[in-house]
Amino acid sequence: xxxxxxxxxxxxxxxxxxxxxxxxxxxxxxxxxxxxxxxxxxxxxxxxxxxxxxxxxxxxxxxxxxxxxxxxxxxxxxxxxxxxxxxxxxxxxxxxxxxxxxxxxxxxxxxxxxxxxx
Amino acid sequence: xxxxxxxxxxxxxxxxxxxxxxxxxxxxxxxxxxxxxxxxxxxxxxxxxxxxxxxxxxxxxxxxxxxxxxxxxxxxxxxxxxxxxxxxxxxxxxxxxxxxxxxxxxxxxxxxxxxxxxxxxxxxxxxxxxxxxxxxxxxxxxxxxxxxxxxxxxxxxxxxxxxxxxxxxxxxxxxxxxxxxxxxxxxxxxxxxxxxxxxxxxxxxxxxxxxxxxxxxxxxxxxxxxxxxxxxxxxxxxxxxxxxxxxxxxxxxxxxxxxxxxxxxxxxxxxxxxxxxxxxxxxxxxxxxxxxxxxxxxxxxxxxxxxxxxxxxxxxxxxxxxxxxxxxxxxxxxxxxxxxxxxxxxxxxxxxxxxxxxxxxxxxxxxxxxxxxxxxxxxxxxxxxxxxxxxxxxxxxxxxxxxxxxxxxxxxxxxxxxxxxxxxxxxxxxxxxxxxxxxxxxxxxxxxxxxxxxxxxxxxxxxxxxxxxxxxxxxxxxxxxxxxxxxxxxxxxx
Numbered sequence: 104x105x106x107x108x109x110x111x112x113x114x115x116x117x118x119x120x121x122x123x124x125x126x127x128x129x130x131x132x133x134x135x136x137x138x139x140x141x142x143x144x145x146x147x148x149x150x151x152x153x154x155x156x157x158x159x160x161x162x163x164x165x166x167x168x169x170x171x172x173x174x175x176x177x178x179x180x181x182x183x184x185x186x187x188x189x190x191x192x193x194x195x196x197x198x199x200x201x202x203x204x205x206x207x208x209x210x211x212x213x214x215x216x217x218x219x220x221x
Numbered sequence: 222x223x224x225x226x227x228x229x230x231x232x233x234x235x236x237x238x239x240x241x242x243x244x245x246x247x248x249x250x251x252x253x254x255x256x257x258x259x260x261x262x263x264x265x266x267x268x269x270x271x272x273x274x275x276x277x278x279x280x281x282x283x284x285x286x287x288x289x290x291x292x293x294x295x296x297x298x299x300x301x302x303x304x305x306x307x308x309x310x311x312x313x314x315x316x317x318x319x320x321x322x323x324x325x326x327x328x329x330x331x332x333x334x335x336x337x338x339x340x341x342x343x344x345x346x347x348x349x350x351x352x353x354x355x356x357x358x359x360x361x362x363x364x365x366x367x368x369x370x371x372x373x374x375x376x377x378x379x380x381x382x383x384x385x386x387x388x389x390x391x392x393x394x395x396x397x398x399x400x401x402x403x404x405x406x407x408x409x410x411x412x413x414x415x416x417x418x419x420x421x422x423x424x425x426x427x428x429x430x431x432x433x434x435x436x437x438x439x440x441x442x443x444x445x446x447x448x449x450x451x452x453x454x455x456x457x458x459x460x461x462x463x464x465x466x467x468x469x470x471x472x473x474x475x476x477x478x479x480x481x482x483x484x485x486x487x488x489x490x491x492x493x494x495x496x497x498x499x500x501x502x503x504x505x506x507x508x509x510x511x512x513x514x515x516x517x518x519x520x521x522x523x524x525x526x527x528x529x530x531x532x533x534x535x536x537x538x539x540x541x542x543x544x545x546x547x548x549x550x551x552x553x554x555x556x557x558x559x560x561x562x563x564x565x566x567x568x569x570x571x572x573x574x575x576x577x578x579x580x581x582x583x584x585x586x587x588x589x590x591x592x593x594x595x596x597x598x599x600x601x602x603x604x605x606x607x608x609x610x611x612x613x614x615x616x617x618x619x620x621x622x623x624x625x626x627x628x629x630x631x632x633x634x635x636x637x638x639x640x641x642x643x644x645x646x647x648x649x650x651x652x653x654x655x656x657x658x659x660x661x662x663x664x665x666x667x668x669x670x671x672x673x674x675x676x677x678x679x680x681x682x683x684x685x686x687x688x689x690x691x692x693x694x695x696x697x698x699x700x701x702x703x704x705x706x707x708x709x710x711x712x713x714x715x
Binding site: 105113116119121122132133136139140151153154159164165182184194198 | 303315316319412426453455456522525527529544551558559560564565572581595599600601602603605640654655656
């Protein structure tokens with residue numbers, strides 16, 4: 104049921120970084136699980152509306168109002184395990200000169216959505 | 222240990238000092254958690270600060286609230302401001318929550334003393350707490366056995382007598398199943414009774430937060446505190462929830478059905494024996510019980526596939542946010558400028574095998590060419606399951622049966638075969654799919670066989686929105702049966 108091509112597609116969609124060895128074991132596991140799940144295919148669901156949720160009432164959508172989150176930099180950045188000078192430190196993912204004297208393979212991202220990126 | 226209800230009353234009256242109560246709980250945690258590993262972070266400083274706050278409120282002559290000075294632990298998938306929030310995963314190691322979850326806010330507002338966050342299967346995916354990236358929790362009844370899962374840390378903390386009550390979350394059985402295996406009460410509210418703001422999402426159409434407690438009365442008290450509409454969680458239903466604490470605990474005249482589908486051949490015979498005794502206890506209390514012949518819940522047979530297809534599909538979408546950039550650490554195994562390769566490396570290195578398996582299964586069920594045959598098909602069968610329950614509640618007030626097909630199994634016994642672990646949800650997944658309120662109450666110890674001397678749970682399930690009646694029945698059952706047996710670690714301490 105699950106061939107190599109499908110597994111590669113699933114690996115790409117799920118961003119799981121599956122090695123070839125893992126793909127082989129996952130293929131076996133999924134096939135075994137789906138064999139157990141096959142029974143639902145025998146259920147007559149002709150005309151049955153799929154049930155996506157079981158809400159008690161109509162589920163009035165929340166008002167689309169911006170909720171302020173003040174002092175985002177002061178409140179969020181210090182919670183991060185890796186921060187410097189009021190910025191999150193994340194791996195470098197763009198080409199370019201190293202910022203400042205930092206020799207490690209990192210760059211900093213601004214925490215405050217209101218400011219310009221640096 | 223004393224019940225939460227009793228602790229709160231004595232703290233409010235001035236008989237107990239909240240700081241003393243907290244120090245005693247901390248001492249129990251430090252001693253007993255060495256054996257059970259229920260906690261990922263005891264967060265003792267926060268407990269002391271909250272106890273100080275309650276003491277200060279009392280000094281001012283104000284009322285600290287309905288949970289004054291009660292030590293309560295949270296499963297580590299609920300946000301507590303400034304505290305770590307791992308969800309049992311390496312992918313969130315070191316992550317700290319920027320705000321309080323709705324449930325944490327409610328508990329603190331009523332004077333509760335949050336004491337630590339408890340272990341769980343990674344992202345609440347599992348039935349034994351063996352899938353935690355931080356090592357398994359052990360059952361206080363027998364430390365070679367699992368406490369159940371995924372809220373196994375919360376269940377073990379209560380069963381070990383460290384705290385009188387803890388919060389868990391349930392998607393397919395994760396509150397009730399560990400409650401049953403640890404000999405305590407666990408309540409899964411109606412879907413949408415309790416806000417999930419600040420809960421790490423797993424299956425959004427199923428996830429519910431609820432209490433695990435040594436006494437049914439405490440489960441009712443904590444439910445009353447955390448239930449309610451939250452404008453920030455659009456899935457919480459509007460309107461008031463009747464109090465589960467003040468609802469009359471009376472079984473007289475209650476029509477309780479026992480569907481034969483709940484007495485599946487997969488259920489251990491000694492578990493069935495304990496449940497049969499429990500049903501006689503319900504009758505002694507005045508309930509009218511009746512075994513409903515097979516055929517009333519024909520689609521329940523498909524609950525395991527339907528549950529796993531729905532939950533994993535939703536999980537594959539919910540867990541897409543964990544890429545090593547937005548939350549938590551980034552894998553250092555790939556030194557590359559390719560962002561996609563970094564995402565993949567992080568998810569490969571920091572998600573555990575069960576989480577990866579479920580993401581893959583969900584991705585499959587939602588993928589083009591397969592979604593109709595698997596995802597949509599499972600949603601249609603889900604509606605049939607709901608319809609069958611709805612029809613039964615025309616004739617019965619509650620449905621009863623065993624919570625888990627078996628007692629606490631040995632660590633490692635089921636972890637090698639994914640499907641064998643999935644079967645733990647056989648009797649709990651149906652109520653989750655239908656969104657129904659359901660409680661597991663301890664109903665004695667298995668007398669013989671594989672699970673001899675280990676706790677068995679009786680499940681009581683009601684119609685949507687009848688949370689207060691389900692909990693009142695649990696209170697009535699406990700009142701007749703007496704205080705549940707205590708684990709050896711808990712001992713007889715007051």
